[in-house]
Amino acid sequence: MNRRNLLASAGILATGTMAARYGFAQMSSMPGMQHGGAVPPKTVIQPIEGQPLPMLKEVGTGANGELVAELRASPASAEIVRGMKTPILAYNGMSPGPCFVAREGDLVRITLVNAIPGQESTIHWHGMPVPAEQDGNPMNPVTSGERRTYEFRLPEGSAGSYWYHPHPHKFTAEQVYRGLAGAFIVKPRGEDPVPAAFGDTPLFFTDMRLASDATMPASTPVDLMNGRQGDFVLVNGAYKPELSLEAGTRRRFRLYNALNAGYLRISFGGIKFALIGSDGGLLEAPVADMTEVLLAPAERAEVLVPFDGSQRSVTVQSLTYDRGWMGPGAPSAAAVDLMTISVTGSAAASIPPLPSKLRAIADLGASTITKRFVFGETIKMGGPGGMSMTFLINGKVFEPGRIDETMKVGQPEIWEIVNPTDMDHPFHIHGTQFQVIDTEKSGTRVAAPFKAWKDTVNVASKETVRIKIVQDMPGDRMYHCHILEHEHLGMMGTLRAGA
Ligand SMILES: [Cu+2]
Numbered sequence: 001m002n003r004r005n006l007l008a009s010a011g012i013l014a015t016g017t018m019a020a021r022y023g024f025a026q027m028s029s030m031p032g033m034q035h036g037g038a039v040p041p042k043t044v045i046q047p048i049e050g051q052p053l054p055m056l057k058e059v060g061t062g063a064n065g066e067l068v069a070e071l072r073a074s075p076a077s078a079e080i081v082r083g084m085k086t087p088i089l090a091y092n093g094m095s096p097g098p099c100f101v102a103r104e105g106d107l108v109r110i111t112l113v114n115a116i117p118g119q120e121s122t123i124h125w126h127g128m129p130v131p132a133e134q135d136g137n138p139m140n141p142v143t144s145g146e147r148r149t150y151e152f153r154l155p156e157g158s159a160g161s162y163w164y165h166p167h168p169h170k171f172t173a174e175q176v177y178r179g180l181a182g183a184f185i186v187k188p189r190g191e192d193p194v195p196a197a198f199g200d201t202p203l204f205f206t207d208m209r210l211a212s213d214a215t216m217p218a219s220t221p222v223d224l225m226n227g228r229q230g231d232f233v234l235v236n237g238a239y240k241p242e243l244s245l246e247a248g249t250r251r252r253f254r255l256y257n258a259l260n261a262g263y264l265r266i267s268f269g270g271i272k273f274a275l276i277g278s279d280g281g282l283l284e285a286p287v288a289d290m291t292e293v294l295l296a297p298a299e300r301a302e303v304l305v306p307f308d309g310s311q312r313s314v315t316v317q318s319l320t321y322d323r324g325w326m327g328p329g330a331p332s333a334a335a336v337d338l339m340t341i342s343v344t345g346s347a348a349a350s351i352p353p354l355p356s357k358l359r360a361i362a363d364l365g366a367s368t369i370t371k372r373f374v375f376g377e378t379i380k381m382g383g384p385g386g387m388s389m390t391f392l393i394n395g396k397v398f399e400p401g402r403i404d405e406t407m408k409v410g411q412p413e414i415w416e417i418v419n420p421t422d423m424d425h426p427f428h429i430h431g432t433q434f435q436v437i438d439t440e441k442s443g444t445r446v447a448a449p450f451k452a453w454k455d456t457v458n459v460a461s462k463e464t465v466r467i468k469i470v471q472d473m474p475g476d477r478m479y480h481c482h483i484l485e486h487e488h489l490g491m492m493g494t495l496r497a498g499a
Pocket of ligand 1: 424425426481482483486487
């Protein structure tokens with residue numbers, strides 16, 4: 001039965017009393033519930049907007065080739081709405097946390113201090129090739145009040161746009177939407193094929209929902225089902241910020257979708273730009289004449305955008321994208337303004353050319369091993385509240401300690417990720433970068449248009465995505481949907497890579 005029929009037969013879609021029928025403990029105190037439905041009340045307050053784009057605070061490698069830092073995760077407050085305090089979670093008082101910048105070959109030694117009252121935490125190095133026991137998995141929690149040091153060396157060829165966020169069992173979604181996430185940029189050991197004159201600016205997108213007192217309300221059943229979407233998308237922690245650039249420049253941006261569940265279909269006011277990088281670093285060559293790039297939650301892209309001065313004010317937007325929605329409260333279908341770039345100086349006759357080549361991307365080798373991962377969702381009856389929704393991979397809800405799949409270190413495999421559900425799900429696996437082979441929908445198979453390193457790939461509703469994957473290090477790795485509320489409700493498994 002498809003989900004809509006399932007819900008209708010369970011009497012959920014029509015009644016508007018979804019909350020009352022779900023078994024979530026915190027329900028009665030949730031904002032929005034007193035309004036007779038599961039839709040949160042519309043925010044009546046507005047964040048401060050139009051401030052200069054904040055630059056992320058960079059923490060770099062020392063002269064000895066070691067990046068040593070401490071990340072203290074703790075409650076903090078932010079002034080999102082003028083004169084009001086929003087309680088958040090922050091790393092070293094900041095959200096996003098510091099932007100780590102290291103080079104291939106560097107040693108990283110970062111200590112997490114968990115000062116979050118009553119909750120475990122970890123730091124997961126999203127997309128980075130780090131040993132399993134250093135990767136902040138849920139089975140290695142740092143309890144409240146404790147600290148632990150993560151240590152790993154960045155291998156050659158690992159330059160890319162990574163990020164970090166907590167990954168504790170049952171608290172990931174909440175800790176991330178409350179503010180815990182940051183960028184981690186690895187630069188090449190040798191010369192960067194992208195000219196330094198193009199700059200290198202991370203745009204770290206998050207989102208936020210605020211109640212009328214500027215606090216962040218707890219997630220509702222609708223949030224858990226669809227993934228929590230905020231009312232405001234922030235860029236480097238600011239709402240609709242402004243950036244000023246000279247005409248005649250080509251700029252390098254690293255785009256990060258760090259939203260819990262929201263998709264970003266980013267355009268630069270119609271300007272044709274070049275895609276030069278994916279989750280795991282540069283492509284082989286720029287892909288020119290792009291007008292938009294779709295980023296599912298956790299995906300990243302590097303782009304080069306020309307500003308010739310013909311547009312004096314460029315609105316960076318997220319265009320509408322239908323990722324599937326269940327029940328009330330679907331986000332607006334209108335494009336969302338993310339930030340404004342004002343272009344100063346006299347219009348330039350020419351823009352510096354694109355680099356023709358970026359780097360070589362190796363093939364992963366032949367494989368005869370195929371695994372299949374099928375997304376699913378179900379409504380579970382029983383319990384005091386009546387029912388709850390769970391999300392599945394291969395018919396199973398995540399269970400700590402259970403090994404769902406095994407593979408041999410160094411041996412490439414082909415994985416088919418199948419999504420028969422009504423909603424898109426971004427598939428992510430820890431510890432490695434994979435390559436997309438092709439996608440298939442309604443019987444039409446489309447080969448990946450170019451080689452790219454990915455750690456997260458969107459699997460649209462009714463679509464199958466085939467990837468080629470190798471794990472180079474032994475250990476247990478999580479794979480899961482990166483709509484964090486779906487991960488929370490069970491859409492996760494454990495892979496054991498061994499000899
Ligand atoms: Cu999902």
